[in-house]
Amino acid sequence: MEYKPLSGREFPRFSGIKTFFRMPHVAADADYDVALVGVPYDGAVSYRPGCRFGPSKVREASSLGRGFHWNRGVNIFENTKFADIGDCPVVPIDQEQTYQKIEKFFSGILSSNKKFIAVGGDHSTTLPLLRSLKKQYGQKLNLIHFDAHLDTYPAAWGCEYHHGAFVRHAVNEGLINCENSIQIGLRGPLASGADLDFVNKHKIKATTVDDIRINGLEAFLKDLPTFNDGPTYISFDIDCLDPSYAPGTGTPVPGGLTTYETQRILRALKIKNLVGADIVEVSPPFDSSEITCLAAVDTMFELMCLIK
Amino acid sequence: MEYKPLSGREFPRFSGIKTFFRMPHVAADADYDVALVGVPYDGAVSYRPGCRFGPSKVREASSLGRGFHWNRGVNIFENTKFADIGDCPVVPIDQEQTYQKIEKFFSGILSSNKKFIAVGGDHSTTLPLLRSLKKQYGQKLNLIHFDAHLDTYPAAWGCEYHHGAFVRHAVNEGLINCENSIQIGLRGPLASGADLDFVNKHKIKATTVDDIRINGLEAFLKDLPTFNDGPTYISFDIDCLDPSYAPGTGTPVPGGLTTYETQRILRALKIKNLVGADIVEVSPPFDSSEITCLAAVDTMFELMCLIK
Amino acid sequence: MEYKPLSGREFPRFSGIKTFFRMPHVAADADYDVALVGVPYDGAVSYRPGCRFGPSKVREASSLGRGFHWNRGVNIFENTKFADIGDCPVVPIDQEQTYQKIEKFFSGILSSNKKFIAVGGDHSTTLPLLRSLKKQYGQKLNLIHFDAHLDTYPAAWGCEYHHGAFVRHAVNEGLINCENSIQIGLRGPLASGADLDFVNKHKIKATTVDDIRINGLEAFLKDLPTFNDGPTYISFDIDCLDPSYAPGTGTPVPGGLTTYETQRILRALKIKNLVGADIVEVSPPFDSSEITCLAAVDTMFELMCLIK
Amino acid sequence: MEYKPLSGREFPRFSGIKTFFRMPHVAADADYDVALVGVPYDGAVSYRPGCRFGPSKVREASSLGRGFHWNRGVNIFENTKFADIGDCPVVPIDQEQTYQKIEKFFSGILSSNKKFIAVGGDHSTTLPLLRSLKKQYGQKLNLIHFDAHLDTYPAAWGCEYHHGAFVRHAVNEGLINCENSIQIGLRGPLASGADLDFVNKHKIKATTVDDIRINGLEAFLKDLPTFNDGPTYISFDIDCLDPSYAPGTGTPVPGGLTTYETQRILRALKIKNLVGADIVEVSPPFDSSEITCLAAVDTMFELMCLIK
Amino acid sequence: MEYKPLSGREFPRFSGIKTFFRMPHVAADADYDVALVGVPYDGAVSYRPGCRFGPSKVREASSLGRGFHWNRGVNIFENTKFADIGDCPVVPIDQEQTYQKIEKFFSGILSSNKKFIAVGGDHSTTLPLLRSLKKQYGQKLNLIHFDAHLDTYPAAWGCEYHHGAFVRHAVNEGLINCENSIQIGLRGPLASGADLDFVNKHKIKATTVDDIRINGLEAFLKDLPTFNDGPTYISFDIDCLDPSYAPGTGTPVPGGLTTYETQRILRALKIKNLVGADIVEVSPPFDSSEITCLAAVDTMFELMCLIK
Amino acid sequence: MEYKPLSGREFPRFSGIKTFFRMPHVAADADYDVALVGVPYDGAVSYRPGCRFGPSKVREASSLGRGFHWNRGVNIFENTKFADIGDCPVVPIDQEQTYQKIEKFFSGILSSNKKFIAVGGDHSTTLPLLRSLKKQYGQKLNLIHFDAHLDTYPAAWGCEYHHGAFVRHAVNEGLINCENSIQIGLRGPLASGADLDFVNKHKIKATTVDDIRINGLEAFLKDLPTFNDGPTYISFDIDCLDPSYAPGTGTPVPGGLTTYETQRILRALKIKNLVGADIVEVSPPFDSSEITCLAAVDTMFELMCLIK
Secondary structure: OOOOOOOOOOOOOOOOOOOHOOOOEEOOOOOOOOOEEEOOOOOOOOOOOOOHHHHHHHHHHHOOOEEEEEEOOOOHHHHHHHEEEEEEOOOOHHHHHHHHHHHHHHHHHHOOOOEEEEEEHHHHHHHHHHHHHHHHHOEEEEEEOOOOOOOOOOOOOOOOOOOOOOHHHHHHEEEEEEEHEEEEEOOOOOOOOHHHHHHHHHHEEEEEEEHHHOOHHHHHHHHHEEEEOOOEEEEEEHHOOOOOOOOOOOOOOOOOOHHHHHHHHHHHOOOOOEEEEEEEOOHHHOOOHHHHHOOOOHHHHHHHHHOO | OOOOOOOOOOOOEEEEOOOOHOOOEEOOOOOOOEEEEEEEOOOOOOOOOOHHHHHHHHHHHEEEEEEEEEEEEOOOOHHOEEEEEOOOOOOOOOHHHHHHHHHHHHHHHOOOOEEEEEEEEOOOHHHHHHHHHHHHHHHEEEEEEEOOOOOOOOOOOOOOOOOOOHHHHHOOOOEEOHOOOOOEEEEOEOOOHHHHHHHHHHHHHEEEHHHOOOOHHHHHHHOOOOEOOEEEEEEEHHHHEOOOOOOOOOOOOOOOOOOOOOHHHHOOEOOOOEEEEEEOOOOOHHOOOOOOHHHHHHHHHHHHHHHO | OOOOOOOOOOOOOOOOOOOOHOOOOOOOOOOOEEEEEEOOOOOOOOOOOHHHHHHHHHHHHHHHHOOEEEEOEHHHHHHHOOEEEEEEEOOOOOOHHHHHHHHHHHHHHOOOOEEEEEEEHHHHHHHHHHHHHHHOOOOOOOEEOOOOOOOOOOOOOEEEEOOOHHHHHHOOOOEEEEOOOOOEEOOEOOOOOHHHHHHHHHHOOEEEEHHOOOOHHHHHHOOEEEEOOOOOEEEHHHHHHHHOOOOOOOOOOOOOOOHHHHHHHHOOOOEEEEEEEEOOOOOOHHOOOOOOHHHHHHHHHHHHHHHH | OHHHHOOOOOOOOOOOOOOHHHHOOOOOOOOOOEEEEEEOOOOOOOOOOOOOHHHHHHHHHHOOOEEEEEOOOOOHHHHOOOEEEEOOOOOOOOOOHHHHHHHHHHHHHHHHOOEEEEEEEHHHHHHHHHHHHHHHHOOEEEEEOOOOOOOOOOOOOEEEEOOOOOOOOOHHHHOOOOHHEEEEEOOOOEEHHHHHHHHHHOOEEEEEHHHHHHHHEEEEEEEOEEEOOOOEEEEEHHEEEEEOOOOOOOOOOOOOOOOOOHHHHHOOOOOEEEEEEEEEOHHHHOOOOOOOHHHHHHHHEEEEEEEE | OOOOOOOOOOOOOOOOOOOOOOEOOOOOOHHHHOOEEEEEOOOOOOOOOOOHHHHHHHHHHHOOOOOEOOOOOHHHHHHHEEEEEEEEOOOOOOOHHHHHHHHHHHHHHOOOEEEEEEEOOOOHHHHHHHHHHHHHHHHHOOEEEEOOOOOOOEEEEHHHHHHOHHHHHHHHHEOOHHHHHEEEEOOOOOOHHHHHHHHHHHOOOOHHHHHOOOHHHHHHHHHOEEOOOOOOEEEEHHEEEEOOOOOOOOOOOOOOOOOOHHHHHHHOEEEEEEEEEEEEEOOHHHHOOOOHHHHHHEEEEEEEEHOO | OHHHHHHOOOOOOOOOOHHHHHOOOOOOOOOOOOOEEEOOOOOOOOOOOOHHHHHHHHHHHHHHOOEOOOOOOEHHHHOOOEEEEEEEEOOOOOOOHHHHHHHHHHHHHHEEEEEEEEEEHHHHHHHHHHHHHOOOOOOEEEEEEEEEOOOOOOEOOOOOOOOOOOOOOOOOOHOHHHHHOOOEEEEOEEEHHHHHHHHEEEEEEEEEEEHHOOOOHHHHHHHOEEOOOOOOEEEEEHHHHHHOOOOOOOOOOOOOOHHHHHHHHHHHHHOOOOEEEEEEEOOHHOOOOHHHHHHHHHHHHHHHHHHO
């Protein structure tokens, strides 16, 4: 099995069965290094649903994907075997079943020493991913979390596991290493000042758009922490981007990041062992001209460079 | 309190707070006759979600609504007090809680001898509505069910209460009177021939688009049963309409009805005691130019004539 | 000057400056027979504006127009000189000025024995067109009026000349011959039963969608009156069509006509002297996939056959 | 290899890699009976391009596909092995290369006694399909051609093989049996009366929308010829449908068929040996709410019943 | 009466009757502090209409609104009573009547010592708002004017009060204090160099996008004037934003501001007595994915902080 | 003949026949100085087609165009005679014919000492434009090339002249002066590292988005080369802009330029003799809210200033 994308120079990019980056579609237990995988669950969304179509539409947009990173000078397809293993099973009506299925499916991938990049789905799906990673690695993960929202919010409508609470649960369940974690792209408004108590208490480095813009991006990049110890995870909520760059999402917030900024941040990150990553909250029914999907594909490319 | 719509001749229809048919927004326990009410739950949808936005967008489109029915020669606002009582509380992540809240909320309405027209939401919300009606009236309901689908399908992904199963549950729970029930607008394809076993066994009159088109609409109208005994309920799944008339729905099926046909059928129905009705599966994110919402508003108008 | 359309067989239809049916753009006083002309005023709309863009978008869609009518066996470009004379001047903020400009502009066209097909603009623009025709011909016009609405409604918000009142004014000003006039495509709901008083009083033949559907289209066609005496005018409000055929309009009404039905009616009309016609209420911002504009173009083609 | 679709009752229909009808994606030389295959070439379109995305978007919409035909009482997946073999190679810039690739690719399929249903792509792609069939079967094909257009038009801009000429070439190259061929859904306007000369000369049964509507659909169905002798081919140009049913196409024509009508016609056809079929001119960039793609999927289902 | 928004943590944000920021809908004479109010008039627009739907769609988008401002550390709902008082009456066809109604309606609000944030409507509606404020306060207002355009343009088509002239009239009528006024977000092209004469003559501080970008946003913020004396008004034309951030507007101009920039400017303003504000020119029919409405909501939130 | 645009102050900008910047439509051999001309060919696109509609939709959006450049202090219509000469003839199916027609058509314009600004069409159309310029001027051109892509890519699918190869051909055919040429807006990903060999070998100054953002725009502008010797050409591929600013294009790439940046670069360019320019790859079917077309119009305005 050769893990190379179908070439656009031979086969036009609008043709063919749509897989992530035109990579081979293989079984979950094939001999790839990194799984590209969809998690099409959107049952925990508080406003606009639709990210159940995220994996399908990101696959389609990724037909435009290419492999050589100009700044890094590397071709992601040369030393790493990426594969599309399809979608993780989910149950749209039942979050509990879905959580079990996700945790089991990803534990299967991880148990054979593979890594993954997951495409959501809403942000509630990150929690079972982190659970499976914690179980596999036996230690807390460093979390690099791109988001407009803190995702430490309390239960809503009597439900703990809505799409804005995974960080709170991950901390409370001992899944992440707060001191080596960072949040990027945060911005208000908040529901109340108490929203900040959780990250303050747990000393999570919660950075805002102001932190990137007031002193400038280059300064922000220089101040980024390094992730040399322990397994690291990146969770990229597409709503860290401004609605003009990512309109197709569940709870958009004006005043957000540009794709250039997230590219530069992803390129500046020093991570010794990235063990998994996700891109969540891409809601195609609210996208326009596929630009949100394109932003997701571009982010996926940067993640593929980091996870090598 | 005067239950009259805001006049478009005085106040332009694009202005004002959006309520159903520009009727007053009142509390659930006010002295109206018929509640117009939203049920924005879409957690049980098998394909496209989005009908949680149904109530909000149908309210907006209903700004174009008028009160005088040309064929009937009556003004719906003259003898009946309609009111918008807002939306029933729901929990997007939790169907069980949602079912309890719906049943409780509607039982409250019914217990003071009121009627309702509900705007969904997905078709799984009809079941708790029927439960509350059965409880209130103490007898089975006649069901007039407009739909492309039978909604007698078995559990999916281990879940009983998905959006294609309410008829099966309603029959099994003894909520509806099968011999006095009819399905209108059905069409294939089906998953298998066994899909028809349930309606055949329970002798529900399952009519198809062919039944309307082959001998003609006028013949179909003449053959409609009458509903003189017992309380009657109408459940109108917008996907009974063809996708060209109602693109904004969760599981559209080509070859469907036109709005003219459903108007004529609704006008031809002889119902002695219509106690409630719903319009479900209007998914605005997939609508185009609001035509699905407009079809829902038009249907709502016909239902308001019938429920007097 | 040769009044022939640019050939699509030589020049692809997506290319070139957009004029109605790819006809030459000439000055209002050139030697054509029938002016194709825009009237981009939408200030009198009661709900959705946007038909100021009607002329521009109908021009574009008319690039697909062809000249030979299969049923009639004639090519409209062979014996009649059609020309695009651009748009009539209008003032978006000021209806009074606009009315004066329209009446003056069209009187200029008519005074040299020409005819016109106007593309609106909202339906309030038909009144000054009728005024200019009455002045030119010195007699009342027969009116063939396609519409979902009666357009005999009373003043709104203190304004007489909104887009739903031109028939009332035309009758009151003695511009049309009520006994030789017909309305086609009407349907409810109405604001009140009194809405019908005006047409009843003036004996305008107000036909509804039911009149076409219950006994069938062929019967309706046979019953159409003939228009042998006096000048005749056709006013085609695109909302006579169902919203599925013409979503891009200001006040859509479900249960409307199909394009096939309006084609057949237009083909069946016997008119000795059609002196002018309009197509109004095409609102491109609310259109989807240009289908409303295409329906307008198709109607325009039928009118071009009738006005020869 | 089991040729069964992924079950929507186990795996939600929004999930998974998108293939036609959720069938297995196999190599062109696998042991299926009927290939479902894309031909994403749109270089010969005269107005709107975009049908190169037809195969991809029809695959996606076909996730809603089911297998049991209510009227026929058969499940298409029971006795026939359908498979998605991906897309035929094409060259967007070069029609000559594309024609060669199509003819070669399909000859490969046919030479092992398989059949196919192709999803275009523009209508120029039908010609090389017919060439490969003629070569394989050694005799002319009966052609059942659904279209708004005759597709016998002369060369345009010096090019013979544009998307409105395949019938002319097929006749001239001796690929089809004119006396056993029929065109369905035709309508005007035409460029000139001479457009009809070709079908008249070659005695192709060219039927129009009027032929279906004036005497009624049931009468039309009774008059359909039977196709008992020789191999038969169905070419379904989605623009046979009205723009309200199929807005996403290259050259839409108002006054067209409904999906119900084409369903009924496809169900009424008596064909002894259907050897291939195509659905062409589905242009997703101009679609709205995917209804054109859904109409294509529905048609594909009917073709799958016929090709057993 | 408690002036608190409906909580999204209890009631999902997609549910309920849509009011600005989910605040109570009360009568104009209730005991709130600041009215949130729509002014749905768009009759004076020179290009794209549609902002008559601005209030309705901004209400809907404001369901996502929250109350705590991260940078300011305050919750807007704690010390100020905001209320949605519905829409001001307008007459779509008649600007003169509309101006009278607006002036009267807002004078009523102001006369009981209340403030307001108005959502337009086109920019011609700001003039009567300023008139009512001048009358109430008896002195000229400081104007902080965000816009791509100077809005000092001369009469058009014989009309003085089009949507690009309110500044000229406000100055000429003595409504604003030019020396304490500023324009932000201006950019070309202009119709002619003479367009600048008015602001130069009246010494209005007309700043451009260059003024913000060349030396950087932080420098611009430091140079902002303070507004300590007299009543101050903010008029925010959404087209100060770039079309990528606010596509849904009447006359978009590339090269505009980002939402981050306008957030920062609004946060940096030192205003002692903000007595009123408006957000105008939000045209939902031209919006995509609601991002213009979201930008309006975000701006409204900043204004609510300033008007406390 | 007066070469002035129709005034928006007299004639509303939504009215009238659509030409570029509302300039007169004249014959190619009229006495203008600079032709504004469409080249609606999109046959060489590798992913999304549709830019054949670029000229038509840019004409429409240019109705908002104005003539006075604030920064330059000049009115473009005062000293230069611009005219819309319609579209160059093209053959959608046949690139070879199209290339011949383009070269011939533009040679005709150039031979009478005129200049042009062309609106594509895809980027393959630039090559014949450069050929005609080289022939006319007898020397190589300086090329200022805005693009996300290098356009030096090798043949694809056996075709040399796809839309990503014009720079390679222009260099190989001796049409451009590499040392005096610059590429602006480039960014990855690339297909492979070898993609950079061509520009490196030929010493084309290939600048990236990083070159503009890391040290800041002002620094970049200061470092721009001057173009004092020989004829200069600007080719502006709209995809140099970020997808949020220009979604409507064939192969969008995240992380791109803003319209403000391209405005400033175009304003900073020192060019002695700009002999022609193009704006390509505007694909309206993929645009949203016309913002891509507006960006094209704005760029066209800057080019009109430079070409005086």
